[in-house]
Amino acid sequence: MIRLERDILAANNEVARRNRSRFAAEGVLALNLMSSPGAGKTTLLVETIAARPAPIAVIEGDQQTSLDAERIRSAGAPAYQVNTGHACHLDAAMVEHAASHLSLPHGGILFIENVGNLVCPAAFDLGEAERVVLVSVTEGDDKPLKYPDIFHAASLVVITKIDLLPHVRFDPDACLERARRLNPAVETLMLSATTGKGLDRWLAWLAGARQGLPASANAGS
Amino acid sequence: MIRLERDILAANNEVARRNRSRFAAEGVLALNLMSSPGAGKTTLLVETIAARPAPIAVIEGDQQTSLDAERIRSAGAPAYQVNTGHACHLDAAMVEHAASHLSLPHGGILFIENVGNLVCPAAFDLGEAERVVLVSVTEGDDKPLKYPDIFHAASLVVITKIDLLPHVRFDPDACLERARRLNPAVETLMLSATTGKGLDRWLAWLAGARQGLPASANAGS
Numbered sequence: 001m002i003r004l005e006r007d008i009l010a011a012n013n014e015v016a017r018r019n020r021s022r023f024a025a026e027g028v029l030a031l032n033l034m035s036s037p038g039a040g041k042t043t044l045l046v047e048t049i050a051a052r053p054a055p056i057a058v059i060e061g062d063q064q065t066s067l068d069a070e071r072i073r074s075a076g077a078p079a080y081q082v083n084t085g086h087a088c089h090l091d092a093a094m095v096e097h098a099a100s101h102l103s104l105p106h107g108g109i110l111f112i113e114n115v116g117n118l119v120c121p122a123a124f125d126l127g128e129a130e131r132v133v134l135v136s137v138t139e140g141d142d143k144p145l146k147y148p149d150i151f152h153a154a155s156l157v158v159i160t161k162i163d164l165l166p167h168v169r170f171d172p173d174a175c176l177e178r179a180r181r182l183n184p185a186v187e188t189l190m191l192s193a194t195t196g197k198g199l200d201r202w203l204a205w206l207a208g209a210r211q212g213l214p215a216s217a218n219a220g221s
Numbered sequence: 222m223i224r225l226e227r228d229i230l231a232a233n234n235e236v237a238r239r240n241r242s243r244f245a246a247e248g249v250l251a252l253n254l255m256s257s258p259g260a261g262k263t264t265l266l267v268e269t270i271a272a273r274p275a276p277i278a279v280i281e282g283d284q285q286t287s288l289d290a291e292r293i294r295s296a297g298a299p300a301y302q303v304n305t306g307h308a309c310h311l312d313a314a315m316v317e318h319a320a321s322h323l324s325l326p327h328g329g330i331l332f333i334e335n336v337g338n339l340v341c342p343a344a345f346d347l348g349e350a351e352r353v354v355l356v357s358v359t360e361g362d363d364k365p366l367k368y369p370d371i372f373h374a375a376s377l378v379v380i381t382k383i384d385l386l387p388h389v390r391f392d393p394d395a396c397l398e399r400a401r402r403l404n405p406a407v408e409t410l411m412l413s414a415t416t417g418k419g420l421d422r423w424l425a426w427l428a429g430a431r432q433g434l435p436a437s438a439n440a441g442s
Contacts, residue, residue, distance in 0.1 A: 004225070036257045036258040036259060036337065036360075037257040037339050037360055037361075037364060037367070037368065038257060038357075038359060038360025038361045038364065062367050063339075063340055063367060063368050063369070063370070064366065064367055064368070064369050065363070065366045065367050067363055067366065067367065086340070086344065086370065087340070088309060088338065088340035088341050115340065116257065116339065116367075116368075117309065117338055117339075117340060118258050118284075118337065118338075119284055119307075119308070119309035119336065119338060120309050120341075123307065136259075136359060138259060138357060138359035138382065138385070139257075139258055139259025140258075140259045142286070142288055143258060143259065145285065145286045145288065146258070146283050146284060146285055146286050146288065146337075147258065147284050147285070147337075148284070148285050149284070149307065161359065163388075164359070164385065164388055164389070167384075167385055167388055168385070
């Protein structure tokens, strides 16, 4: 089984390299968005599209339905929906296929919204430039401890739904401290896509990432 | 790959049958609790243990940490923590191993808290009598559509964190209607482990399940 897993990941990495070359050649910043189901990935994308920070296209991963791609298209950006069936994560071949059906946003951002899952998406390189992990304040501040792989590989951790902080037990500092213990270089920010609070820092992070600035120049907690 | 998947599931089903026989022989009601990360499985178990409806033991599944088992023990029930490492679900062999390290609650309930994940746990029979799927109101009422396998196989869908309903956009009726469309026989209830609202119906459902009553006699939405 371990041998097989290695073979699958090696094959995936080969396709991921191809994706990464293509995205670089077309001047596209590819971001892999990962979180639990319902942490607010699509809602954040809808608000991001409304802010028009750059040309945007979206690849949507879900086990079933094209609901998310429809929301993205309604918000005004092209989207391609991948249904993974029984699979719990996107892989590089799915992204390669989806990218071939999308008009890539030259000089812009390709958001790849992974299947809602804090485990397996961590193992699959999609060819992205950066990985962004969202955690909502309703999920509990212990998530980095319980799902370390996904936090270990993140460039940015975004705490979402901070408008709900008064109603839940969630210590944002403790959550981010746990993420930093796993991944000292990780950047962090907090926002509410509903109220708009913190969206400016997200947009600033995107602007920095598009310019390929060193991570430390862009954002803080 | 399809052949291999079948082999894995066939091997799993064999162990699950063994587990099921053992639980039946010892008069233990085994319940497989599944949800997204942070939907409130452990919190519900803590409140359930406090209500003392029956002897209880708990098998906890997490990618890492023994935080949940510690919470269960603090609440007063024996618990065994399984760390799945890179795996995103429990399997029957993990449960068999864990059950051999726990004093099973004769005539009581063995809760098996799966890894927080709405995809892969659906494919693995653990030997449970019933499957319970939790969805929190912060996750979005589209979850049954997007993750159909797990709702299809559930005996009971529990909507959690209803104390947060005033602060989020979530239509409980729409969510439950979507679950019933996939699974017409599914039972449903709504609760808040924080305020205690709805816990009486959950305890009534558990009492019915312990008596092996036909599902329709126990609960409604």
